[in-house]
Amino acid sequence: MLIDSHAHLDMDDFDGDRDKVLERAAQVGITHIITMGIDRESSIAALKLAKKYDFVYAAIGYHPHSADGCKTDDLDALISMASEPEIVAWGEIGLDYYRSYSAPEAQQKIFSRQIEIADDLNLPVVIHDREAHDDVLEMLKKMGKGEKKGVIHCFSGDIDLALAFLDLGYFISIPGTVTYKKAYHVKEVASRIPLESMLIETDAPFLAPVPKRGKRNEPALVAFTAHEIARLRNIDFEEVAMRTSENAKIFFGLPG
Numbered sequence: 682m683l684i685d686s687h688a689h690l691d692m693d694d695f696d697g698d699r700d701k702v703l704e705r706a707a708q709v710g711i712t713h714i715i716t717m718g719i720d721r722e723s724s725i726a727a728l729k730l731a732k733k734y735d736f737v738y739a740a741i742g743y744h745p746h747s748a749d750g751c752k753t754d755d756l757d758a759l760i761s762m763a764s765e766p767e768i769v770a771w772g773e774i775g776l777d778y779y780r781s782y783s784a785p786e787a788q789q790k791i792f793s794r795q796i797e798i799a800d801d802l803n804l805p806v807v808i809h810d811r812e813a814h815d816d817v818l819e820m821l822k823k824m825g826k827g828e829k830k831g832v833i834h835c836f837s838g839d840i841d842l843a844l845a846f847l848d849l850g851y852f853i854s855i856p857g858t859v860t861y862k863k864a865y866h867v868k869e870v871a872s873r874i875p876l877e878s879m880l881i882e883t884d885a886p887f888l889a890p891v892p893k894r895g896k897r898n899e900p901a902l903v904a905f906t907a908h909e910i911a912r913l914r915n916i917d918f919e920e921v922a923m924r925t926s927e928n929a930k931i932f933f934g935l936p937g
Protein backbone atom coordinates (compact mmCIF):
# COMPACT_ATOMS: atom_id res chain seq x y z
CA MET A 682 0.00 0.00 0.00
CA LEU A 683 1.36 3.37 -1.11
CA ILE A 684 -0.11 6.83 -1.67
CA ASP A 685 1.36 9.38 -4.06
CA SER A 686 0.37 12.63 -2.36
CA HIS A 687 1.34 14.91 -5.24
CA ALA A 688 1.30 14.40 -9.01
CA HIS A 689 0.35 16.37 -12.11
CA LEU A 690 -1.55 13.74 -14.06
CA ASP A 691 -3.27 16.29 -16.30
CA MET A 692 0.01 17.41 -17.88
CA ASP A 693 0.44 16.57 -21.54
CA ASP A 694 3.47 14.41 -20.72
CA PHE A 695 0.85 11.75 -19.94
CA ASP A 696 -1.45 12.31 -22.92
CA GLY A 697 -0.04 9.36 -24.85
CA ASP A 698 -0.32 6.69 -22.15
CA ARG A 699 -2.24 7.96 -19.11
CA ASP A 700 -4.26 4.73 -18.74
CA LYS A 701 -1.07 2.66 -18.76
CA VAL A 702 0.60 4.96 -16.21
CA LEU A 703 -2.34 4.53 -13.84
CA GLU A 704 -2.41 0.79 -14.44
CA ARG A 705 1.26 0.56 -13.45
CA ALA A 706 0.53 2.61 -10.33
CA ALA A 707 -2.21 0.21 -9.27
CA GLN A 708 0.05 -2.76 -9.99
CA VAL A 709 2.71 -1.63 -7.51
CA GLY A 710 0.09 -1.17 -4.80
CA ILE A 711 -0.72 2.53 -5.01
CA THR A 712 -4.16 2.96 -3.50
CA HIS A 713 -4.65 6.73 -3.95
CA ILE A 714 -3.06 9.51 -6.02
CA ILE A 715 -3.69 13.21 -5.46
CA THR A 716 -3.41 15.17 -8.70
CA MET A 717 -2.78 18.92 -8.45
CA GLY A 718 -4.26 21.93 -10.13
CA ILE A 719 -1.94 24.81 -10.97
CA ASP A 720 -4.49 27.19 -12.51
CA ARG A 721 -8.14 27.25 -13.51
CA GLU A 722 -7.76 25.02 -16.56
CA SER A 723 -5.60 22.38 -14.87
CA SER A 724 -7.83 22.35 -11.79
CA ILE A 725 -10.79 21.53 -14.03
CA ALA A 726 -8.66 18.85 -15.72
CA ALA A 727 -7.60 17.45 -12.32
CA LEU A 728 -11.23 17.13 -11.21
CA LYS A 729 -12.11 15.42 -14.48
CA LEU A 730 -9.36 12.84 -13.94
CA ALA A 731 -10.50 12.27 -10.37
CA LYS A 732 -14.01 11.57 -11.63
CA LYS A 733 -12.70 9.20 -14.30
CA TYR A 734 -10.29 7.11 -12.19
CA ASP A 735 -11.60 6.00 -8.84
CA PHE A 736 -8.24 5.98 -7.03
CA VAL A 737 -7.41 9.52 -8.19
CA TYR A 738 -8.36 12.55 -6.09
CA ALA A 739 -7.82 16.21 -6.88
CA ALA A 740 -6.55 19.44 -5.40
CA ILE A 741 -7.45 22.77 -7.00
CA GLY A 742 -5.62 26.08 -6.85
CA TYR A 743 -3.31 28.63 -8.43
CA HIS A 744 0.41 27.88 -8.47
CA PRO A 745 2.71 30.87 -7.83
CA HIS A 746 3.94 30.62 -11.44
CA SER A 747 0.38 31.38 -12.59
CA ALA A 748 -0.29 34.16 -10.05
CA ASP A 749 0.07 37.03 -12.56
CA GLY A 750 -2.84 35.68 -14.61
CA CYS A 751 -5.14 34.86 -11.70
CA LYS A 752 -8.36 36.91 -11.61
CA THR A 753 -11.08 37.04 -9.00
CA ASP A 754 -13.48 35.14 -11.24
CA ASP A 755 -10.89 32.38 -11.68
CA LEU A 756 -10.79 31.85 -7.94
CA ASP A 757 -14.59 32.04 -7.80
CA ALA A 758 -14.78 29.29 -10.41
CA LEU A 759 -12.50 27.09 -8.28
CA ILE A 760 -14.50 27.83 -5.14
CA SER A 761 -17.64 26.64 -6.88
CA MET A 762 -15.90 23.32 -7.70
CA ALA A 763 -14.67 22.73 -4.17
CA SER A 764 -17.75 20.90 -2.92
CA GLU A 765 -17.19 18.02 -5.37
CA PRO A 766 -16.38 14.91 -3.32
CA GLU A 767 -13.19 14.22 -5.32
CA ILE A 768 -11.64 17.55 -4.22
CA VAL A 769 -9.56 16.84 -1.12
CA ALA A 770 -7.23 19.86 -0.85
CA TRP A 771 -6.49 23.37 -2.08
CA GLY A 772 -3.24 23.48 -4.06
CA GLU A 773 -0.79 23.73 -5.21
CA ILE A 774 -0.22 27.22 -3.89
CA GLY A 775 2.73 29.10 -2.44
CA LEU A 776 5.70 31.23 -3.37
CA ASP A 777 8.54 30.67 -5.83
CA TYR A 778 11.37 33.20 -5.78
CA TYR A 779 13.69 30.83 -7.64
CA ARG A 780 12.03 31.15 -11.02
CA SER A 781 9.85 34.19 -10.27
CA TYR A 782 7.65 33.56 -13.32
CA SER A 783 5.10 35.83 -11.62
CA ALA A 784 5.90 39.03 -9.72
CA PRO A 785 6.55 38.37 -6.01
CA GLU A 786 3.81 40.85 -5.01
CA ALA A 787 1.25 39.04 -7.18
CA GLN A 788 2.40 35.69 -5.78
CA GLN A 789 1.97 36.93 -2.21
CA LYS A 790 -1.47 38.38 -2.87
CA ILE A 791 -2.79 35.25 -4.59
CA PHE A 792 -1.21 32.96 -2.00
CA SER A 793 -2.66 34.91 0.89
CA ARG A 794 -6.14 34.97 -0.67
CA GLN A 795 -6.04 31.23 -1.29
CA ILE A 796 -5.07 30.45 2.29
CA GLU A 797 -8.18 32.38 3.36
CA ILE A 798 -10.31 30.45 0.88
CA ALA A 799 -8.97 27.08 2.02
CA ASP A 800 -9.56 28.11 5.62
CA ASP A 801 -13.16 29.03 4.86
CA LEU A 802 -13.73 25.76 2.99
CA ASN A 803 -11.92 23.79 5.69
CA LEU A 804 -9.62 22.18 3.12
CA PRO A 805 -5.95 21.43 3.80
CA VAL A 806 -3.45 23.35 1.65
CA VAL A 807 -0.65 21.93 -0.50
CA ILE A 808 2.27 24.34 -0.34
CA HIS A 809 4.93 25.01 -2.97
CA ASP A 810 7.94 26.78 -1.43
CA ARG A 811 10.97 27.41 -3.61
CA GLU A 812 13.57 29.76 -2.11
CA ALA A 813 10.80 31.63 -0.32
CA HIS A 814 11.10 29.87 3.04
CA ASP A 815 10.86 32.92 5.31
CA ASP A 816 7.86 34.45 3.56
CA VAL A 817 5.99 31.14 3.34
CA LEU A 818 6.59 30.52 7.03
CA GLU A 819 5.41 34.03 7.94
CA MET A 820 2.25 33.76 5.87
CA LEU A 821 1.36 30.34 7.19
CA LYS A 822 1.88 31.68 10.72
CA LYS A 823 -0.50 34.58 10.20
CA MET A 824 -3.09 32.43 8.50
CA GLY A 825 -4.38 28.92 8.86
CA LYS A 826 -7.04 29.68 11.46
CA GLY A 827 -9.02 26.58 10.50
CA GLU A 828 -8.34 23.20 12.01
CA LYS A 829 -7.07 21.88 8.67
CA LYS A 830 -3.45 22.76 8.06
CA GLY A 831 -1.38 21.69 5.13
CA VAL A 832 1.62 19.94 3.67
CA ILE A 833 4.88 21.42 2.45
CA HIS A 834 5.20 19.58 -0.83
CA CYS A 835 8.52 18.57 -2.38
CA PHE A 836 10.34 19.73 0.70
CA SER A 837 13.65 21.39 -0.19
CA GLY A 838 14.75 23.12 3.02
CA ASP A 839 16.96 22.00 5.86
CA ILE A 840 16.04 20.26 9.11
CA ASP A 841 15.55 23.53 11.02
CA LEU A 842 13.00 24.73 8.51
CA ALA A 843 11.27 21.34 8.58
CA LEU A 844 11.01 21.57 12.36
CA ALA A 845 9.57 25.10 12.10
CA PHE A 846 6.81 23.86 9.76
CA LEU A 847 6.15 20.85 12.01
CA ASP A 848 5.78 23.25 14.95
CA LEU A 849 2.98 25.00 13.08
CA GLY A 850 1.24 21.66 12.56
CA TYR A 851 2.19 21.11 8.92
CA PHE A 852 3.15 17.87 7.24
CA ILE A 853 6.34 17.46 5.20
CA SER A 854 6.19 15.61 1.89
CA ILE A 855 9.36 13.84 0.77
CA PRO A 856 9.91 13.69 -3.01
CA GLY A 857 12.08 11.49 -5.24
CA THR A 858 15.02 13.85 -4.82
CA VAL A 859 15.71 12.02 -1.53
CA THR A 860 17.27 9.28 -3.71
CA TYR A 861 19.81 11.71 -5.23
CA LYS A 862 23.31 11.18 -3.94
CA LYS A 863 23.99 14.79 -3.02
CA ALA A 864 20.57 15.68 -1.60
CA TYR A 865 21.99 15.96 1.91
CA HIS A 866 19.27 18.23 3.31
CA VAL A 867 16.34 16.12 2.09
CA LYS A 868 18.06 12.95 3.29
CA GLU A 869 18.55 14.45 6.73
CA VAL A 870 14.95 15.66 6.91
CA ALA A 871 13.67 12.25 5.73
CA SER A 872 15.68 10.51 8.44
CA ARG A 873 14.88 12.86 11.33
CA ILE A 874 11.29 14.13 11.18
CA PRO A 875 8.69 11.99 12.95
CA LEU A 876 7.06 9.46 10.62
CA GLU A 877 3.64 10.67 11.75
CA SER A 878 4.27 14.02 10.03
CA MET A 879 5.52 12.60 6.74
CA LEU A 880 3.90 12.15 3.35
CA ILE A 881 5.60 10.90 0.18
CA GLU A 882 5.12 12.04 -3.40
CA THR A 883 6.41 11.91 -6.95
CA ASP A 884 5.56 15.41 -8.27
CA ALA A 885 5.26 13.47 -11.55
CA PRO A 886 6.09 14.14 -14.37
CA PHE A 887 8.99 15.96 -12.64
CA LEU A 888 11.88 14.80 -10.42
CA ALA A 889 11.99 11.08 -11.11
CA PRO A 890 13.87 9.17 -8.39
CA VAL A 891 17.01 7.14 -8.99
CA PRO A 892 17.20 4.81 -10.98
CA LYS A 893 14.91 6.76 -13.34
CA ARG A 894 16.47 10.16 -12.69
CA GLY A 895 16.20 12.40 -15.75
CA LYS A 896 13.30 10.41 -17.22
CA ARG A 897 9.60 11.22 -16.96
CA ASN A 898 8.36 10.53 -13.44
CA GLU A 899 5.12 8.65 -12.71
CA PRO A 900 3.24 7.59 -9.57
CA ALA A 901 4.51 3.96 -9.62
CA LEU A 902 8.01 5.30 -8.94
CA VAL A 903 7.03 6.61 -5.49
CA ALA A 904 8.09 3.16 -4.26
CA PHE A 905 11.76 4.12 -4.83
CA THR A 906 11.27 7.10 -2.55
CA ALA A 907 9.74 4.94 0.18
CA HIS A 908 12.64 2.47 -0.14
CA GLU A 909 15.21 5.22 0.30
CA ILE A 910 13.41 6.62 3.36
CA ALA A 911 13.30 3.13 4.85
CA ARG A 912 17.03 2.70 4.19
CA LEU A 913 17.85 6.08 5.77
CA ARG A 914 15.77 5.34 8.88
CA ASN A 915 16.84 1.72 9.07
CA ILE A 916 13.25 0.46 9.13
CA ASP A 917 11.18 -1.74 6.79
CA PHE A 918 9.82 -0.49 3.50
CA GLU A 919 6.38 -1.73 4.62
CA GLU A 920 6.47 0.51 7.66
CA VAL A 921 7.21 3.61 5.56
CA ALA A 922 4.55 2.64 3.04
CA MET A 923 1.92 1.95 5.67
CA ARG A 924 2.59 4.95 7.91
CA THR A 925 2.77 7.50 5.10
CA SER A 926 -0.40 6.04 3.58
CA GLU A 927 -2.24 6.29 6.89
CA ASN A 928 -1.05 9.89 7.22
CA ALA A 929 -2.25 10.77 3.73
CA LYS A 930 -5.65 9.18 4.38
CA ILE A 931 -6.16 11.23 7.52
CA PHE A 932 -4.71 14.41 6.02
CA PHE A 933 -6.81 14.37 2.83
CA GLY A 934 -9.78 12.55 4.37
CA LEU A 935 -9.51 9.72 1.86
CA PRO A 936 -11.84 6.75 1.91
CA GLY A 937 -10.66 3.13 2.02
Ligand code: NI
Binds near residue numbers: 688717
Ligand atom coordinates in the same frame (compact mmCIF):
# COMPACT_ATOMS: atom_id res chain seq x y z
NI1 NI B 1 3.81 20.06 -8.10
